[in-house]
Amino acid sequence: MRWIMVLLALWTARAAQRLSLTLGKGKGSSLPGMVALKIYPGILRWFAGQSRLGTVMVTGTNGKTTTNNMLAQIINSSGYKVLVNSEGANLITGVTTAFIRSANLWGKLDCDYAVLEVDEAAFPTVAARVHPDTVVVTNFFRDQLDRYGELDTTVGMVAQALNNLNGTKLVLNADDPLVAQLEQKSGLKAQYYGLDPGSETTHVGAETREAKFCPLCGALLNYKAYNYSQLGDFKCHGCGFERPQPHFRAHSMRQTGDLFQGEIDWQTRNFGLKIPARGVYNFYNALAAVSTAITFNVDPDTAAHALVSYAPAVGRMDRFDYQGKPVLLNLVKNPTGFNQALAALLNQDTLQDVLVAINDNAADGRDISWLWDVDFEVLEENQPRFNNFICTGKRAAEMAVRLKYAGVPAEKISIHNNTERAIDAAVSGGGKMTFLLATYTALWPVEAILAKKAKRVEGDAESMPSVS
Amino acid sequence: MLKVCHLYPDLLNLYGDRGNVLAFTRRCSWRHIPVQVYQANLGDKIDFENFDFLFIGGGSDREQTLLAADLSRQVDSLKRAIEDGLVVLAICGGYQLLGQYYQMPDGRKIPGLGILDLHTHSGSKRLIGNVAVEIELAGKKIKVTGFENHGGKTFLNGVAPLGQVLSGNGNNGTDHQEGARYKNAFCSYLHGPLLPKNPALTDHMISLALERKGMDSTIVPLDDSFEEEANGKMLERLGVRR
Ligand SMILES: [Zn+2]
Numbered sequence: 001m002r003w004i005m006v007l008l009a010l011w012t013a014r015a016a017q018r019l020s021l022t023l024g025k026g027k028g029s030s031l032p033g034m035v036a037l038k039i040y041p042g043i044l045r046w047f048a049g050q051s052r053l054g055t056v057m058v059t060g061t062n063g064k065t066t067t068n069n070m071l072a073q074i075i076n077s078s079g080y081k082v083l084v085n086s087e088g089a090n091l092i093t094g095v096t097t098a099f100i101r102s103a104n105l106w107g108k109l110d111c112d113y114a115v116l117e118v119d120e121a122a123f124p125t126v127a128a129r130v131h132p133d134t135v136v137v138t139n140f141f142r143d144q145l146d147r148y149g150e151l152d153t154t155v156g157m158v159a160q161a162l163n164n165l166n167g168t169k170l171v172l173n174a175d176d177p178l179v180a181q182l183e184q185k186s187g188l189k190a191q192y193y194g195l196d197p198g199s200e201t202t203h204v205g206a207e208t209r210e211a212k213f214c215p216l217c218g219a220l221l222n223y224k225a226y227n228y229s230q231l232g233d234f235k236c237h238g239c240g241f242e243r244p245q246p247h248f249r250a251h252s253m254r255q256t257g258d259l260f261q262g263e264i265d266w267q268t269r270n271f272g273l274k275i276p277a278r279g280v281y282n283f284y285n286a287l288a289a290v291s292t293a294i295t296f297n298v299d300p301d302t303a304a305h306a307l308v309s310y311a312p313a314v315g316r317m318d319r320f321d322y323q324g325k326p327v328l329l330n331l332v333k334n335p336t337g338f339n340q341a342l343a344a345l346l347n348q349d350t351l352q353d354v355l356v357a358i359n360d361n362a363a364d365g366r367d368i369s370w371l372w373d374v375d376f377e378v379l380e381e382n383q384p385r386f387n388n389f390i391c392t393g394k395r396a397a398e399m400a401v402r403l404k405y406a407g408v409p410a411e412k413i414s415i416h417n418n419t420e421r422a423i424d425a426a427v428s429g430g431g432k433m434t435f436l437l438a439t440y441t442a443l444w445p446v447e448a449i450l451a452k453k454a455k456r457v458e459g460d461a462e463s464m465p466s467v468s
Numbered sequence: 469m470l471k472v473c474h475l476y477p478d479l480l481n482l483y484g485d486r487g488n489v490l491a492f493t494r495r496c497s498w499r500h501i502p503v504q505v506y507q508a509n510l511g512d513k514i515d516f517e518n519f520d521f522l523f524i525g526g527g528s529d530r531e532q533t534l535l536a537a538d539l540s541r542q543v544d545s546l547k548r549a550i551e552d553g554l555v556v557l558a559i560c561g562g563y564q565l566l567g568q569y570y571q572m573p574d575g576r577k578i579p580g581l582g583i584l585d586l587h588t589h590s591g592s593k594r595l596i597g598n599v600a601v602e603i604e605l606a607g608k609k610i611k612v613t614g615f616e617n618h619g620g621k622t623f624l625n626g627v628a629p630l631g632q633v634l635s636g637n638g639n640n641g642t643d644h645q646e647g648a649r650y651k652n653a654f655c656s657y658l659h660g661p662l663l664p665k666n667p668a669l670t671d672h673m674i675s676l677a678l679e680r681k682g683m684d685s686t687i688v689p690l691d692d693s694f695e696e697e698a699n700g701k702m703l704e705r706l707g708v709r710r
Contacts, residue, residue, distance in 0.1 A: 152528065212478060212479065212531075213531070220510070220534075366596075366597070366598075366615075367483065367596075367615045367617060367659070368615075369483040369484035369485075369487070369615055369659045369660060369661055370483070370484060371484065372483075372484025372485070372486060372487035372490075372661050372664075373484050373486070395698075395701075397694055397697040397698035397701050398665065398698045400694040400697075400698070401664050401665060401694045401695055401698050402487075402664070404694055405487065405490050405491055405494050405664050406490075407494075410691065410694070413694070415694070415697065
């Protein structure tokens with residue numbers, strides 16, 4: 001009976017997918033899952049139980065897509081068959097779709113590991129059905145406050161969901177107190193990864209720091225050093241909660257051109273990790289992926305080697321060519337991610353035009369006050385690098401106000417309510433390079449218009465941090 | 469020199485509230501009025517009467533509790549300063565804190581600082597969304613916009629509201645009042661942040677601060693076209709005439 005339901009759900013979902021492709025509606029990354037779950041809600045459990053060696057869920061605010069893809073690449077290059085959900089399809093429907101696509105006609109999977117990126121808010125429902133063997137948590141930052149309520153609620157939901165699991169292994173970021181508390185809160189065993197704060201990694205982020213309080217007792221946390229935002233070497237003088245000693249300890253980080261590298265100590269071994277990306281943010285993702293793979297008995301050197309050629313997921317940071325001028329498109333969705341995008345702008349030594357597209361639809365977060373938590377003030381002292389700032393989207397004027405109060409001269413700021421005209425102004429400006437930064441629902445329209453005007457450059461998108 | 473006190477910026481940094489301090493100081497600097505910001509932290513002894521502008525933002529419940537405990541140590545100084553005409557902007561949690569009490573769902577009352585005659589009840593559902601409010605400043609009516617996100621419902625007893633709600637919920641979603649005003653203390657639920665998007669209000673507060681200090685309080689007009697566009701766009705969306 002169960003099998004019949006599975007087949008019915010699977011075949012209907014496949015038919016729905018074909019139909020949606022013929023009709024040209026959407027990317028079809030959630031529809032098949034949605035249809036299948038309607039017909040047989042148990043289908044996700046049925047699929048997840050079939051991965052031969054284990055199911056992994058990766059969650060957190062930033063870096064889950066990158067970490068998930070890096071982990072899949074490592075496991076894949078170690079000779080295992082891996083199932084992974086496509087980028088951004090990280091709700092229960094997207095996860096189910098990933099299984100539907102990999103299953104054969106009879107609902108059978110041929111996979112060693114299922115590696116699933118899951119949205120924090122969707123985590124409880126997905127975890128309850130998938131019963132993951134391993135859960136990786138990257139970090140928790142403010143994101144779309146008005147949709148999820150305060151950060152505490154999200155973290156509490158994830159902690160509760162973990163608490164309902166049995167025997168699941170955790171891989172946690174030791175440097176984020178909100179993540180590191182999960183071992184105690186869930187009663188599950190954790191392996192920790194962490195980065196020793198050093199001059200190369202320390203970043204000014206005090207303005208948007210998240211956890212100033214001990215998540216366990218509420219006292220103020222003391223920090224010896226920060227890596228960025230609330231990530232660092234913390235200790236609570238109230239209850240003694242402190243940064244756990246990382247099992248995977250990264251240190252001696254340095255940026256050499258487009259390569260970011262560091263050393264990792266694990267048990268008695270030491271190995272190097274090198275990734276073709278800038279900044280400490282991506283290194284965190286790589287460290288999470290390598291650490292998790294090692295817990296699956298992948299050899300450390302093999303794991304590290306698999307990432308030397310890591311190509312970031314498309315869509316988060318796309319590179320285009322407009323009449324010989326590089327144009328870069330990036331998603332911005334919260335203060336931490338936006339600060340990282342600004343760091344990438346400041347990394348460029350040439351004159352730039354910058355377009356910022358801000359929408360306030362439900363998926364973007366209806367409250368855009370988070371723009372005031374972004375450190376736009378760094379732009380003030382770096383004015384010579386910037387030609388013009390072009391603001392567009394539903395909240396274009398508000399973005400212009402933000403830049404003005406950050407100290408950007410008003411004559412460099414303009415508002416274009418028409419997206420196409422805004423993009424024209426940005427790509428044909430006097431700069432040698434153009435950056436386009438857009439919130440979630442503004443990203444796709446901007447990309448669609450840009451793709452008509454400029455040539456997409458494949459496989460060369462790693463010079464900006466991928467932040468989601 | 470105008471001295472600005474930003475109360476506990478490390479604790480109360482929800483919803484971009486620091487934008488209010490930024491707007492106040494930038495608009496002073498653009499007019500060459502010397503201004504200095506003092507960031508007060510937990511445990512600091514603050515002589516409120518010595519300041520010209522005080523900003524209190526909002527935080528989550530946990531932060532709010534710590535803040536209340538720390539401020540109640542120096543409530544006398546704060547009260548004297550407000551009675552003396554100190555210019556204050558208190559947003560959301562900071563607004564609630566200046567009142568008599570905050571009543572929890574179980575009926576328990578958490579005492580506030582008791583400086584303003586108002587009180588807050590925890591509500592069953594959060595009041596969230598864009599807001600437009602009409603307020604009167606020195607006899608002139610202006611329309612301000614912002615974004616509210618609060619669980620508490622505030623009721624005014626002996627103080628005047630900051631303004632009348634044109635769209636959105638305001639203090640409690642029932643009496644069409646938004647915020648509170650007592651002498652030169654302005655309270656509001658509007659994040660937005662409030663001051664950058666509503667320059668007339670900011671300039672009014674700067675002018676009051678100059679006046680209290682005995683300095684020339686005439687305000688040179690600035691080019692506010694971005695601010696006006698942001699404000700006007702929101703009024704339009706909310707169906708409110710400019
Ligand atoms: Zn503690």
